[in-house]
Amino acid sequence: MRQHVNPLSKNFFEIDPIPPLNQVFENPKLPLHLDIGCASGEFLFELSLKNKNWNYIGIEIREKLVLNANLKMKSRENKNLYFSFGNANNIFNQTNNKSIINLITSISFNFPDPWFKKKHHKRRVIQPKLLNLLSNSMKKGSLIFIKTDVRDLFDHMELTISESIKFKKIPYQDVDFCESFNPNRIQTNREKYVILNQLKIYESIYKKI
Numbered sequence: 783m784r785q786h787v788n789p790l791s792k793n794f795f796e797i798d799p800i801p802p803l804n805q806v807f808e809n810p811k812l813p814l815h816l817d818i819g820c821a822s823g824e825f826l827f828e829l830s831l832k833n834k835n836w837n838y839i840g841i842e843i844r845e846k847l848v849l850n851a852n853l854k855m856k857s858r859e860n861k862n863l864y865f866s867f868g869n870a871n872n873i874f875n876q877t878n879n880k881s882i883i884n885l886i887t888s889i890s891f892n893f894p895d896p897w898f899k900k901k902h903h904k905r906r907v908i909q910p911k912l913l914n915l916l917s918n919s920m921k922k923g924s925l926i927f928i929k930t931d932v933r934d935l936f937d938h939m940e941l942t943i944s945e946s947i948k949f950k951k952i953p954y955q956d957v958d959f960c961e962s963f964n965p966n967r968i969q970t971n972r973e974k975y976v977i978l979n980q981l982k983i984y985e986s987i988y989k990k991i
Protein backbone atom coordinates (compact mmCIF):
# COMPACT_ATOMS: atom_id res chain seq x y z
CA MET A 783 0.00 0.00 0.00
CA ARG A 784 1.26 3.49 -0.84
CA GLN A 785 2.68 5.27 2.17
CA HIS A 786 2.08 8.76 0.86
CA VAL A 787 -0.40 10.30 -1.51
CA ASN A 788 -0.25 13.83 -2.84
CA PRO A 789 -3.09 15.71 -1.11
CA LEU A 790 -3.00 18.37 -3.83
CA SER A 791 -3.94 15.84 -6.52
CA LYS A 792 -7.34 16.50 -8.10
CA ASN A 793 -8.42 12.98 -7.00
CA PHE A 794 -9.15 14.50 -3.63
CA PHE A 795 -11.27 17.46 -4.71
CA GLU A 796 -14.46 15.37 -4.59
CA ILE A 797 -15.57 14.73 -1.05
CA ASP A 798 -18.10 12.27 0.32
CA PRO A 799 -20.63 13.97 2.55
CA ILE A 800 -20.60 12.76 6.14
CA PRO A 801 -24.22 11.72 6.83
CA PRO A 802 -26.18 13.61 9.51
CA LEU A 803 -24.79 12.55 12.88
CA ASN A 804 -28.08 10.97 13.98
CA GLN A 805 -27.64 8.50 11.12
CA VAL A 806 -24.11 7.46 12.08
CA PHE A 807 -24.08 7.51 15.87
CA GLU A 808 -26.36 5.84 18.38
CA ASN A 809 -26.29 9.01 20.48
CA PRO A 810 -25.45 12.04 18.29
CA LYS A 811 -25.50 14.33 21.34
CA LEU A 812 -22.26 12.96 22.80
CA PRO A 813 -19.13 15.13 22.54
CA LEU A 814 -17.55 14.75 19.12
CA HIS A 815 -13.87 14.21 18.41
CA LEU A 816 -12.30 14.36 14.96
CA ASP A 817 -8.98 12.61 14.26
CA ILE A 818 -7.31 13.91 11.10
CA GLY A 819 -5.05 11.44 9.28
CA CYS A 820 -6.30 8.44 11.25
CA ALA A 821 -4.51 5.88 9.00
CA SER A 822 -5.93 2.37 9.66
CA GLY A 823 -8.07 3.69 12.51
CA GLU A 824 -6.66 1.37 15.20
CA PHE A 825 -6.29 4.29 17.60
CA LEU A 826 -9.93 5.25 17.07
CA PHE A 827 -11.18 1.67 17.40
CA GLU A 828 -9.51 1.48 20.79
CA LEU A 829 -10.69 4.94 21.87
CA SER A 830 -14.28 4.31 20.81
CA LEU A 831 -14.45 1.01 22.67
CA LYS A 832 -12.99 2.46 25.86
CA ASN A 833 -14.92 5.76 25.79
CA LYS A 834 -18.54 5.10 25.00
CA ASN A 835 -19.37 8.63 26.16
CA TRP A 836 -17.69 10.17 23.10
CA ASN A 837 -18.33 10.00 19.36
CA TYR A 838 -15.32 9.78 17.03
CA ILE A 839 -14.83 10.58 13.36
CA GLY A 840 -11.62 9.61 11.58
CA ILE A 841 -10.58 11.30 8.34
CA GLU A 842 -8.01 9.63 6.14
CA ILE A 843 -6.77 10.39 2.64
CA ARG A 844 -5.71 6.82 1.74
CA GLU A 845 -8.94 5.27 0.53
CA LYS A 846 -7.85 1.65 1.02
CA LEU A 847 -7.30 2.27 4.72
CA VAL A 848 -10.80 3.71 5.08
CA LEU A 849 -12.33 0.80 3.16
CA ASN A 850 -10.56 -1.66 5.46
CA ALA A 851 -11.58 0.28 8.58
CA ASN A 852 -15.20 0.25 7.39
CA LEU A 853 -15.03 -3.52 6.78
CA LYS A 854 -13.76 -3.94 10.33
CA MET A 855 -16.64 -1.76 11.57
CA LYS A 856 -19.14 -4.27 10.16
CA SER A 857 -17.86 -7.03 12.42
CA ARG A 858 -17.83 -4.84 15.52
CA GLU A 859 -20.32 -3.11 17.72
CA ASN A 860 -18.98 0.44 17.35
CA LYS A 861 -21.91 2.80 17.58
CA ASN A 862 -19.77 5.83 18.27
CA LEU A 863 -17.27 5.69 15.41
CA TYR A 864 -17.31 6.79 11.76
CA PHE A 865 -14.58 6.87 9.09
CA SER A 866 -14.57 9.31 6.21
CA PHE A 867 -12.29 9.11 3.18
CA GLY A 868 -10.82 12.33 1.84
CA ASN A 869 -8.40 15.18 2.09
CA ALA A 870 -9.01 16.98 5.39
CA ASN A 871 -8.20 20.23 3.61
CA ASN A 872 -11.17 19.83 1.29
CA ILE A 873 -13.55 17.91 3.47
CA PHE A 874 -15.26 20.97 4.85
CA ASN A 875 -15.85 22.45 1.41
CA GLN A 876 -18.71 19.99 1.22
CA THR A 877 -21.83 21.84 2.40
CA ASN A 878 -23.09 19.03 4.69
CA ASN A 879 -19.70 18.61 6.27
CA LYS A 880 -19.36 22.33 7.02
CA SER A 881 -22.24 22.12 9.49
CA ILE A 882 -20.34 19.51 11.52
CA ILE A 883 -17.53 21.92 12.43
CA ASN A 884 -19.49 23.74 15.10
CA LEU A 885 -20.47 20.42 16.68
CA ILE A 886 -16.85 19.37 17.21
CA THR A 887 -15.54 19.25 20.78
CA SER A 888 -11.95 18.52 19.81
CA ILE A 889 -9.67 17.69 16.88
CA SER A 890 -6.38 15.82 16.86
CA PHE A 891 -3.58 15.98 14.31
CA ASN A 892 -1.39 13.07 15.39
CA PHE A 893 1.96 12.75 13.68
CA PRO A 894 0.89 14.26 10.35
CA ASP A 895 3.03 13.56 7.28
CA PRO A 896 6.07 15.89 7.56
CA TRP A 897 6.66 16.57 3.82
CA PHE A 898 10.25 17.56 4.56
CA LYS A 899 11.17 19.36 1.33
CA LYS A 900 10.33 23.05 1.34
CA LYS A 901 8.59 22.80 -2.03
CA HIS A 902 6.26 20.19 -0.50
CA HIS A 903 5.30 22.17 2.59
CA LYS A 904 2.01 23.10 0.95
CA ARG A 905 1.07 19.41 1.14
CA ARG A 906 1.15 19.52 4.94
CA VAL A 907 -2.28 19.09 6.39
CA ILE A 908 -2.29 22.12 8.71
CA GLN A 909 -2.68 25.03 6.31
CA PRO A 910 -3.88 28.62 6.89
CA LYS A 911 -7.09 28.00 4.90
CA LEU A 912 -8.09 25.03 7.07
CA LEU A 913 -7.24 26.92 10.24
CA ASN A 914 -9.25 29.88 9.08
CA LEU A 915 -12.27 27.69 8.49
CA LEU A 916 -11.90 25.99 11.87
CA SER A 917 -11.36 29.25 13.71
CA ASN A 918 -14.50 30.74 12.19
CA SER A 919 -16.73 27.76 12.87
CA MET A 920 -15.53 25.76 15.86
CA LYS A 921 -17.37 26.54 19.06
CA LYS A 922 -15.77 28.42 21.96
CA GLY A 923 -13.83 26.12 24.26
CA SER A 924 -13.26 23.42 21.65
CA LEU A 925 -9.71 22.08 21.49
CA ILE A 926 -7.05 21.27 18.89
CA PHE A 927 -4.36 18.72 19.81
CA ILE A 928 -1.19 18.55 17.71
CA LYS A 929 1.57 15.97 18.11
CA THR A 930 4.66 15.12 16.07
CA ASP A 931 8.23 13.90 16.35
CA VAL A 932 9.42 16.33 13.64
CA ARG A 933 10.58 19.66 15.08
CA ASP A 934 10.33 21.58 11.82
CA LEU A 935 6.76 20.39 11.24
CA PHE A 936 5.87 21.25 14.83
CA ASP A 937 7.15 24.82 14.36
CA HIS A 938 5.18 25.08 11.11
CA MET A 939 1.96 23.85 12.77
CA GLU A 940 2.43 26.11 15.80
CA LEU A 941 3.05 29.12 13.59
CA THR A 942 0.01 28.43 11.42
CA ILE A 943 -2.30 27.98 14.41
CA SER A 944 -0.90 30.93 16.34
CA GLU A 945 -1.60 33.16 13.33
CA SER A 946 -5.26 32.69 14.10
CA ILE A 947 -6.13 35.03 16.97
CA LYS A 948 -9.06 32.81 17.80
CA PHE A 949 -6.92 29.96 19.15
CA LYS A 950 -4.97 30.24 22.38
CA LYS A 951 -2.25 27.78 23.34
CA ILE A 952 -3.01 26.30 26.73
CA PRO A 953 -0.45 24.94 29.17
CA TYR A 954 -0.41 21.17 29.29
CA GLN A 955 -1.03 21.07 33.02
CA ASP A 956 -4.25 23.08 32.56
CA VAL A 957 -5.83 20.33 30.47
CA ASP A 958 -8.08 17.92 32.30
CA PHE A 959 -7.26 14.77 30.35
CA CYS A 960 -9.90 12.80 32.25
CA GLU A 961 -12.49 14.97 30.52
CA SER A 962 -10.79 14.82 27.14
CA PHE A 963 -11.38 12.53 24.13
CA ASN A 964 -8.48 10.38 25.34
CA PRO A 965 -8.65 9.99 29.12
CA ASN A 966 -6.55 6.81 29.13
CA ARG A 967 -3.77 8.36 27.06
CA ILE A 968 -4.03 5.68 24.40
CA GLN A 969 -1.13 5.96 21.94
CA THR A 970 -1.39 6.09 18.16
CA ASN A 971 0.65 3.63 16.09
CA ARG A 972 3.23 6.25 15.18
CA GLU A 973 3.43 7.36 18.81
CA LYS A 974 4.19 3.78 19.92
CA TYR A 975 7.00 3.61 17.36
CA VAL A 976 8.40 6.99 18.42
CA ILE A 977 8.35 6.04 22.10
CA LEU A 978 9.95 2.65 21.39
CA ASN A 979 12.74 4.40 19.51
CA GLN A 980 13.16 7.04 22.21
CA LEU A 981 12.49 9.93 19.87
CA LYS A 982 11.24 13.24 21.17
CA ILE A 983 7.56 14.11 20.92
CA TYR A 984 6.47 17.72 20.44
CA GLU A 985 2.90 18.51 21.35
CA SER A 986 0.59 21.45 21.94
CA ILE A 987 -3.03 22.03 22.74
CA TYR A 988 -5.06 25.02 21.58
CA LYS A 989 -8.40 26.32 22.76
CA LYS A 990 -10.89 28.24 20.65
CA ILE A 991 -11.58 31.51 22.43
Ligand SMILES: C[S@@+](CC[C@H](N)C(=O)[O-])C[C@H]1O[C@@H](n2cnc3c(N)ncnc32)[C@H](O)[C@@H]1O
Pocket residue numbers: 785786787789818819820821822841842843844868869870871891892893894895906907970971972973
Ligand atom coordinates in the same frame (compact mmCIF):
# COMPACT_ATOMS: atom_id res chain seq x y z
C1 LIG B 1 2.34 9.60 9.59
S1 LIG B 1 0.72 9.01 9.45
C2 LIG B 1 0.16 9.06 11.15
C3 LIG B 1 -1.02 8.18 11.38
C4 LIG B 1 -1.62 8.25 12.78
N1 LIG B 1 -2.23 9.53 13.05
C5 LIG B 1 -0.62 7.92 13.84
O1 LIG B 1 -0.29 8.80 14.64
O2 LIG B 1 -0.16 6.76 13.87
C6 LIG B 1 -0.16 10.37 8.72
C7 LIG B 1 -1.52 9.96 8.16
O3 LIG B 1 -2.20 11.11 7.69
C8 LIG B 1 -2.81 10.82 6.43
N2 LIG B 1 -2.96 12.11 5.72
C9 LIG B 1 -1.98 12.86 5.18
N3 LIG B 1 -2.48 13.99 4.63
C10 LIG B 1 -3.82 13.95 4.85
C11 LIG B 1 -4.90 14.82 4.52
N4 LIG B 1 -4.68 15.96 3.85
N5 LIG B 1 -6.15 14.47 4.88
C12 LIG B 1 -6.39 13.30 5.55
N6 LIG B 1 -5.41 12.43 5.88
C13 LIG B 1 -4.15 12.75 5.56
C14 LIG B 1 -1.80 9.88 5.79
O4 LIG B 1 -2.34 9.12 4.72
C15 LIG B 1 -1.40 9.02 6.97
O5 LIG B 1 -2.25 7.92 7.15
